[in-house]
Amino acid sequence: MDQEQQFLQAFDDHADELFRHAYFRVSNRETARDLVQDAYTKVWEYVAKGNTVEQFRPFLYRTLNNVIIDEYRKRRTESLDTILAEEGVHEMRFDELVTGGKDEHEFALDAGQVHDLLATLPEHYRRVVVLRFIDELQPQEIAEMIGESVNVVSVRIHRGIASLKKEYARRMSDTQSP
Amino acid sequence: MTSFEEQLHTSAQTVSLSQQEREEMRAYLAEYQSHMPRRGIGAVEASHGLKSGFGVRNLFGFARARGMAWTMAGLLLMTTSGITYAAESAVPGDILHGLKVNVNEEVVRAFSFGAEARMLWEARRAERRLEEAGKLAATGALTPERERQVAEQFERHIERVSEQTAVLGADDPARADDVNNLLENAFSAHEAILVSLAIEEQLSAESVKALASRVRGVAREFRRVQSQTEEVLAVAGEALEEEDEQSTFSELPVYDQRIMVQRMREGAEKSLRTAENRVTRMSLISDRDLSTSKARLTEIRAVHEQARANYTAGELELSYARYKAVRSVSDRLTRFLDAQRNLAIDALSLDLAEELLFAQGTTEEGVSQIATLVFDTLDEKKATVEESISALSMEEVLGELAESDRAEVESLLKRARALVVRATLAEQTDDTDEAARFYVHAEEVLEDVRTILLSPRSTDESSEEHDRKESDEHDRSDEEGVELDEKPENQHATGTVSITQVFKDGIHTLQGVLDDVCEVEATVSSEESGLVVRLTRTETEEDTDACERANPGEFTATIEAPQNDALTEVYVDEVEVPHRVVTYDDMKTNDSDIIPEDDKEKQSSAPLRGYRATNELVNRMIDDLKNAL
Numbered sequence: 013m014d015q016e017q018q019f020l021q022a023f024d025d026h027a028d029e030l031f032r033h034a035y036f037r038v039s040n041r042e043t044a045r046d047l048v049q050d051a052y053t054k055v056w057e058y059v060a061k062g063n064t065v066e067q068f069r070p071f072l073y074r075t076l077n078n079v080i081i082d083e084y085r086k087r088r089t090e091s092l093d094t095i096l097a098e099e100g101v102h103e104m105r106f107d108e109l110v111t112g113g114k115d116e117h118e119f120a121l122d123a124g125q126v127h128d129l130l131a132t133l134p135e136h137y138r139r140v141v142v143l144r145f146i147d148e149l150q151p152q153e154i155a156e157m158i159g160e161s162v163n164v165v166s167v168r169i170h171r172g173i174a175s176l177k178k179e180y181a182r183r184m185s186d187t188q189s190p
Numbered sequence: 191m192t193s194f195e196e197q198l199h200t201s202a203q204t205v206s207l208s209q210q211e212r213e214e215m216r217a218y219l220a221e222y223q224s225h226m227p228r229r230g231i232g233a234v235e236a237s238h239g240l241k242s243g244f245g246v247r248n249l250f251g252f253a254r255a256r257g258m259a260w261t262m263a264g265l266l267l268m269t270t271s272g273i274t275y276a277a278e279s280a281v282p283g284d285i286l287h288g289l290k291v292n293v294n295e296e297v298v299r300a301f302s303f304g305a306e307a308r309m310l311w312e313a314r315r316a317e318r319r320l321e322e323a324g325k326l327a328a329t330g331a332l333t334p335e336r337e338r339q340v341a342e343q344f345e346r347h348i349e350r351v352s353e354q355t356a357v358l359g360a361d362d363p364a365r366a367d368d369v370n371n372l373l374e375n376a377f378s379a380h381e382a383i384l385v386s387l388a389i390e391e392q393l394s395a396e397s398v399k400a401l402a403s404r405v406r407g408v409a410r411e412f413r414r415v416q417s418q419t420e421e422v423l424a425v426a427g428e429a430l431e432e433e434d435e436q437s438t439f440s441e442l443p444v445y446d447q448r449i450m451v452q453r454m455r456e457g458a459e460k461s462l463r464t465a466e467n468r469v470t471r472m473s474l475i476s477d478r479d480l481s482t483s484k485a486r487l488t489e490i491r492a493v494h495e496q497a498r499a500n501y502t503a504g505e506l507e508l509s510y511a512r513y514k515a516v517r518s519v520s521d522r523l524t525r526f527l528d529a530q531r532n533l534a535i536d537a538l539s540l541d542l543a544e545e546l547l548f549a550q551g552t553t554e555e556g557v558s559q560i561a562t563l564v565f566d567t568l569d570e571k572k573a574t575v576e577e578s579i580s581a582l583s584m585e586e587v588l589g590e591l592a593e594s595d596r597a598e599v600e601s602l603l604k605r606a607r608a609l610v611v612r613a614t615l616a617e618q619t620d621d622t623d624e625a626a627r628f629y630v631h632a633e634e635v636l637e638d639v640r641t642i643l644l645s646p647r648s649t650d651e652s653s654e655e656h657d658r659k660e661s662d663e664h665d666r667s668d669e670e671g672v673e674l675d676e677k678p679e680n681q682h683a684t685g686t687v688s689i690t691q692v693f694k695d696g697i698h699t700l701q702g703v704l705d706d707v708c709e710v711e712a713t714v715s716s717e718e719s720g721l722v723v724r725l726t727r728t729e730t731e732e733d734t735d736a737c738e739r740a741n742p743g744e745f746t747a748t749i750e751a752p753q754n755d756a757l758t759e760v761y762v763d764e765v766e767v768p769h770r771v772v773t774y775d776d777m778k779t780n781d782s783d784i785i786p787e788d789d790k791e792k793q794s795s796a797p798l799r800g801y802r803a804t805n806e807l808v809n810r811m812i813d814d815l816k817n818a819l
Contacts, residue, residue, distance in 0.1 A: 016223055023216055028206040035205055045211060052219050062229040121197040123204045145195050146202040177194055 015059050022068035023052060029147060030076055036142045037080050039131045047083060051076040073147070074157050077139070084135055121180075129176050137172035144169050281322040282336050291315075291343065305361065306369060309354035313373050316347035320380045320405065321532075327387045327398045328533045337397035341404055348408050355415065364450075371514070372521070374412035379522040379541070381405045382612065383529040386537040389608045399611065406615045439507050447506040451513065455497070458513040461520035462490060468527045482538055483527060489546050490519050515545035539605050540612060542627060568622055571629045572613065578636045579606050585753075587643065589693050593754070599639050606635040687760050687769040689723065697750050700757060704743040712745035720758035723747060727763060 013021065027048065034044035054075050055065065065071050121129075130138050139158065143149045151169065155162045207215070280287040295315050323340045326332040332340075351373065359366035384402035388395045439447065469483050497512035519541075526538040581587070583603055588596055613628035689702035700723055704710045709728045714721055725745060760769035 015228060019223065020216070020220065023219060027212060027215065031207045032202060032205045036202060045207070045215070049215055049218065052215075053222060056219065056223060057226065060223075060226045060228050121194075121201045123201045126198055126201045127205075141198075145198045148199070173195065176198075180194070 015064060018065070018068060019052075019056055019059060022055075022072060026069055026072055027052075030072055033073070033142055033147050034076060034080060036127060036130050036146055037135075037138060038083060039127060043083065047076065047079050050079050054079070070153065070157065073143075073149070077157060080139075125180075129179055132179050133172055133175060137168050137175065140165055140168045141172040141176070145173075281325050282339050283326075283331070287322075305354045305357040306365065309351050309358060309369055312347045312350040312354065313376065316344050316351065316408075317376060317380065319344045319347065320384070320401070323398070323401055324383060324387055324529065324533050327384075327391050328535075330391060332397045332401075334397050337401055341401060344401075344404065344408075352411075359415075370412045370415055371518070374409050375518045375521050376525070377405050377409035377412065379525040379537070381409060381615065382522075382540040383525065383533070383535065383537040385608050385611045385615070386529070386535040386540055387533060388611060389604050390535050399615075402611075403615050403618060406619055410619050410621070439510060444506070447510075451501055451506050451510045454510055454513040454517065455501070458494065458497070458516040458520070461517045461524070462494060465490070465520040465523045465527070468524050472527055472531060478530060482536075483523060483530075486519070486523055486538065486543065489543070490516055490523070493546055518545050519543050536605075540608050542631060544627070568617065568626055568629070571626065571633075572610070575606070575610060575629050575632050575636070578633075579603060579610070582636060582639050582643070585694065589753075591643070593756070595642055599642055602635050602639045602642075606632045606639070609635065687725075687762070687767055689757060689760065689769055689771055691721075691757050691771050693753050696753075697748055698755065699746065699748050701744070701746045704745060704762065707743040710743060710745045712747040714747040714749045716749060716751045716755055720756045721749065721751060722759045722761070723757065723769075724761045725763070 030051065031044055031048050034047045035041060038044055038047065051072060055068070055072055059065060130142065133141065140154055143154045143157070144151070149157070151162050151165045154160075155165045158165070295318075319340050323332055323337065326336055326340075355366055355370065358369065381402050384398050384405060388398035388402065391398065439450070442450070466487060469480055469487060472478065472483075473480055493512050494516045497509045497516060500506075500509035500512060522541055522543075523538065526536075526541065529535055529537050582599075588599060591599060609628045609632035613625040613632070616622070616625035616628060687702055687704060689700050692699045692701075698714070698721060700712070700714055700721070704725055704727070707727050711726045711728055713724045713726075715724070716722075757769070757771050760767055
C-alpha cells in the first residue's frame, strides 16, 4: 500500500479516536473537528513533500497535539508558561500511581460528565489524562509524544485523576445535599 | 465495581464523528491529496502566497452531503470530470467561468472550516479575479463590461473576507491582525501589477486603472482594520485611523514575544523560500532578465540575517519587525515574478519596498525627508513630473538615440508613468505621503533618463565599420603611394556615403551628398533588412566640372515607414557602397567648419557642402533637445 492509500486508511482507522481526543481537550465539537482536519492536512503536506510516515497513528497524535497547543495559544486561556512549564516531580513508578483500593467509589459516568469533568482540569493535566485513559496510550508513548519524561507524565496522570475524582465527589455531594 | 478510570474510558468512547462528518472530511482530504500529490509524482506548487483552490474530481460525497439538488450537477460533472479542471483556467466571458466561480470555488469554501481558513480562501478567490482580469488586459480584452463583472465578483469576495475578519477578530485579534497584514500586502502587490498592465496595455488602460483603484481601496481597508498591536516600526506619515494605536509588542511577556517572533520567522522563511524557488525556476525556464529580482532577493536576505542576529541578541521587537518585512517583500516579489511570467510585465520596478529601507536601518526621519523633499505641494510636484515625462517623450528627443539607448529610455519613461499612476491612486485614497514618495521616485527615474540623453552610451555600428574601413583605406593608400586629399574635420573617407536620417511624423527623410557627382537621383525602399537607398548618377563625372547645380551631388529621399526602421544598405548605380548614418555628434559645428562665403575652394568640398545643407536641421533639433531638458 503506498503512502496515499495508507493516509486514507489512517483516516478510516483513527479519525474517530483523534476526534475524541481533540474533543476532550478543547471541549468544543466544531473546534475539535477543525483541529482533526488540520492535523490530517498537515500530515499529508508532510508526506507530499516526499517524506514517508512509517506509523501514522503516533504521527497523527503528535501532529494533533501540536495543533491543539497552537489552538490554546491562540485562546490564551492559560499562561503559556503554565502550560509548558516543567513541574517539580519526584521519582515515582507508574505502578504505584495506579488507582484502586479503599479510596474507590462507585462511579457511573456518562460522556457528558466526562466532558465536563475534564474541562475543569488544567491543560497539562487534561492532555495526559486523555491520552492515557481515552486514547489508551502508555506513559512511555505519551512521554515521547509530548517530550516529557515518563516520571513527569506519570505524576501528571496521577494528579489529574485525583483532581477529577475530587471534582466528581464535590458535584455528587452538591446534588445530594438538601 | 467499575473504577473511575474505566468509566472515564468507557463513557468517552461514545464520542465520535457523525457519519456525515466523516464522509465530508474524508472527501476533503481525498481532494486535498489530489491537489497536492506526493512530490515526484506530478507535484504542483501553489502559484501564490496563499494556497490556491483546486477543482473537484469526485462530487459524490459533496452531492450526498448537500442533498438531491446537487446530485444531477454532481453526476453531470462526474461524467465529464475534465470540465471541472478545464474550468480552472477560465476567465470572465468564458463558458466555464461560471463553473469555476460558482461550483469549484464554492466546494472549497464548503470544506473550509474555521474563520481563518474561510477568510484566506475568499481572499484567494478575490486574487483569482484579479489574475483573470490581468490575463484579459494582457490581450486587450478587458472591456469596461468585463471590468465591472470582475469588480462585482471581487467586491463580493472582499465582503466575505470582512465578515470572517470580524469573526476571527473577536476570537483571536492577534491572528486577525496578522492575516489582515498578509492580505493588505497581497492586494498592494496586485495594485502594482494592474498599474504596470495599464501602462503596458493601452487598449485596456482605463478599465485596468479602475480596477487598480478598487484594489488599492481594499488594501488600504485591510491596513486600516489591522490592530496596531504588532506594528513596531510605523511608516512615516501613514495615516492611522485610531489615535490610540501604538505598539504593545513590548508589553507582552517575553515568552509570548518569542513565540510571536518564531511564528513570524516561520512565515518569513517560508515566503523567502517561495520567492527564491520562483526566481530559480524562472531562470531555468525563461530568458527574462531577472537581475532586478535577484538584487531584491539579496536585499531581503540581508534583512533576514539582521533579524536573526536581533533575535539572538534578545532584540525581539526589532527581530519581529525585520522578519515581517522579509515576509511582506518576499510575498510581493513572488507575485511580481508570476505576473512577469504570465503577463510579461515588470511590476517589481513599481514596488518601493520601503519595509526594507526601515529594516535596513533607515530612520523614520530619513523617510520623512524623502516624503517632503524640495517641493511645497503635492500638486506642484505632480505637475513637474508630468511635464518632464511629456518633454522627455518627444520624438525629437528620442529619435536620435541609438536603438539600445532608446529602448532603455522608453522603459524608464514607462516606469515613471506607472509611478505617477500609483501616486494618483494614492492621492485618491488620501495617502498623500505615499503619493509624494511615488512622485519622488518618478523624479529619480527621470534623472536616469536625462543622464542617458546627455551621455548616450551606445555607439553606432556603422560608424565602427566606417572607422575600420577608413583605417584599411588609409593603409592601402600608403601602400599605393596615393596622396589622399586633406580631409577637413569630420570628413569621411572617400567612397563612404554619409547620410543623415531623420524620422518625423511617420516619415523617414534621408539626405546626403555623393562625391564628384553633379546630379543624382535617390530612392528609398523598405525591405526585409531595413531601409535601402539607391542612388543613380544621372550626370557623369565628366559633366561635373560644368555642373551648374547649386548643390551638386546632394540627394534627398523620403519614405513612410516604422520608426525603428534603420538604414542598412546604400547602392550607387546598383553597386553597394559603404555608408554612415550621421548622428548628433558628427554634426556638431565649430568655427573651423564655418566656410566663408567667398572661399570657393572650400565651398566646393562635397562633404562640407553636405554638412552645410543639414546644419539648419541639426541646429533646430539641438535647440529642441536643450529646451526639453
